[in-house]
Structure formats: C-alpha cells, structure tokens
Amino acid sequence: MQTPKSRVYVLCDSESRILRLEGEYSLPADLTGWTKIDEGYGDRFSLAQSHYLDKPLYDGAVPRYKLVAEKVVARTPEEIEVDKAALP
DSSP: OOOOOEEEEEEEOTTOBEEEEEOGGGOOSOOTTEEEEEEESSHHHHTHHHHTSSSOSEETTEEOEEEETTEEEEOOHHHHHHHHHTOO
C-alpha cells in the first residue's frame, strides 16, 4: 500500500502576504480561503510549519513571504520594512 501524498496549503491576506502555512498533519477541517501550493512525501510536506520554508514565516510580527502565481516567494526587505513601520 502506497502512502498518500501530503498537501501544503497557505492562507493569505488581501495583499497576498502568507499568514499561515500548514502541512497535512495540521490542516484545518475547513480549507475555505486556503490555497494548495504543493504536495509530496516526508516531513517537508507533512510538517510544513517547521520544515517547508528556509526561514520562519514571520519576521517579528510581519509576514516574511507572499504568494505569487501560486508560488511562495520571499518578500523584499523593503516590503517588510514598510509593514514594520506601519505597526502600532
């Protein structure tokens, strides 16, 4: 019996900043508003929160990644700094 592929989903805000990233083991029951970005085998896909990205999802309180054409892309330092400057 073959193990099924694990899926990776992201939840973004209105500006495509990735707010959450979940792998198969922690997927919410309701995936409304989520986007499937990848699938495969192993911890990278099953435990995506800690194994999928090169760096943590957030830089402090600011999202470090965005979704572009259904691909995860690192935000530029300038984009991150603009968000940090807007924090209360």
